[in-house]
Amino acid sequence: MHHPRRRERIPPLVSDCAPLTARVITDPDPDGVPSPLRTAKVAWRSIEDGATHHLVLQDDIVLIQGFATQLHRAVSARPGHGISLYSHWDSPQNSYLVRRAVIAGWPFAPLSRSEWTPTQGFVLPVALARDLADYLAGIPDDVKDDDEMVVRFCREAGIPVVGTVPHLVDHRFDPTIVGHPGRFHATVFLPAPVLSADYWRLSASAEAALDRRCGSGEKLAYTIQLHRSRCLMRPLRPGTGEPVEHGFGWYWADHCGLIGVSAGDVVNGFDAFLGTRDPAPEPHWRLALEVWAAGYLLGADAVTVRRGEAAGVWPPAAVGAGLAQAAMTSWISSGLAGQDAAGITARGRSDLIATGLAGVSRGWLDGWRAEP
Template sequence: MTAAEIRLSVAIMHHPRRRERIPPLVRDCAPLTARVVTDPDPDGVPSPLRTAKVAWRAVADGATHHLVLQDDIRLIRSFATQVHHAIAARPEHGISLYSHWDSPQNSYLVRRAVIAGWPFAPLSLFEWTPTQGFVLPVRVARELADYLAGIPDDVKDDDEMVVMFCREAGIPVVGTVPHLVDHRFDPTIVGHPGRFHATVFLPAPVLSPTYWQFSTSAEEALARRCRSDEKLPYTVQLHRSRCLLRPLRPGSGEPVEHGFGWYWADHCGLVGLTVSQVVDGFDRLLGVTGLPSGLPWRLALEVWAAGYLLGADAVTVRRGEADGVGPPAAVGAGLAQAAMTSWITSGLAEPDAAGLTVERRAALVAIGLAGVSQGWLGGWQEAS
């Protein structure tokens, strides 16, 4: 299917509390025509699910695909063009246009795809599907509407229901890299705690006409992490200024939000790395660049370790690709810097974040990216 063959229906989930957001959001969708779907009971108990039920029914006549947006987002420049190209590349998939920057699984799966240099990231079958912007083929969108209709509104979270539907229906879900929408720093209607931001967002990305082409072998390699095809599926997390490994146990019923992770230095051997590989590379970096004044050694090492583990993991996706040994294309496009910046900003403990100047934060991003490059090269050499 080509982009010209896509006929996209758009619905915006809206709560009257955010009425000022609608005119600019509708304008930014142009030339797409967006239908605004207002919460049918705005004074009732807050429930995105209640509005999602209506939005997934609001399919325009003649559409091939249906996109549901939420009203607390902003869009990239040339949104309509890029979303058409993305759908044309994966017309039978569910496509998330966003992932939350510190979600336990999907944010790492997106960062892994960024560093591997691919425009889509297969998402978790068990973590909530990001629904700030979500596309489905029309047939599937209507099936989702039927599925949601039988769920009580007091369940509230539509994203938890969407992942269940897609898993049960066998609908593969991918996230766009970069994301095409970002979350505004607004309180959620339901009142979820924390800050909300995209994992990898560039307001005006420069993407070639062929950017969204995607190797099926790469998609399969990335998707194995979402299933149980690997001996030890895992993600890497920066949490309260510590680098952690989080083993995934698909289908075990273990909550994806659990707060338990394995400290990287104690368990990196399980993923084929040694502490000395990681630390020696860090020491070599400091021997060349030194440690920026006022930047704690402890913090710099944790960010380096996260980057190193990410790079060593991402290179496994490129093995067998002709250009696998070269630097990932996404690094040159600025996506890796965006992904690392959001990782650090979301992953630092509050006292550490408060003590960072703009210059020290930029130095941390550079250290993390240097770790990615070193881990990538080390992983490639190990495989060779």
């Protein structure tokens, strides 16, 4: 999917797809009101004869090294799924679902059935791609956002959608054509990941455990968010009419008991961590506590995916090198308040990442010990 305003990006992007042969679908009305949906309608209809799967990429991305190889392996592991190659680093639901999969050591993250499906890179089996093209054709172009329509299509058609861990594409730090506010970056992206040939392995039990959070299989489904330097819980309430992007969350210390975590255990773990640090972490302790709490709650949540296994101390062998750090780095970069982000030093940022990962480890261990 291409807008002529970005024509200089096409040659390197097409080259990075090799040995896949990428075809460029240009916005049919580039001077009209900006509408990714308008171009998506054409792109999803442009299916190569004989193909088994259809991939649509947007032109404001960069690809990992070895993109075609990893894409083929991921699709081979999930041939009947919709597969997103990206998620936005602070989306209210999908970014946390991806981080949870990272910490649990699972290469696919089942994605939300209510939040927009990331379409910077999205793959469907050909039959479903044709159905999506038919579905989009009936929607007026002034709706604009194709990702909002894709999640509706997949939900109504009962198509399971997963995100790759790590992501195979990243969003460039550019303004969007439509003009969405904010900064855009992937949740977990490594430019040159080292992934074994069997990395995209199948584990039905792990995927089922992760997927329960996306449906109605848990009494209190939730995500954890770092927002303006505060750690928040966001209960998922599908069917209530609440917009997924609403700006309200529950402060972790007041409500973590609802998910079986003691606020005292979180704070005690933080105090013990500070006692091991010489020198002490550079950021103010209140900011460090928020990051620690987010990491702790993530770890305590992710260990439930491994219930029944000898989970032990985090990270388990299944957590790929660099993935957890990439996920924590993007969480902190997207979750700091503007004043904190502007004032933090390189050492301070590094200390926060270490604090968050130490929180994950402590939350994982405490959660494993508390398993029935």
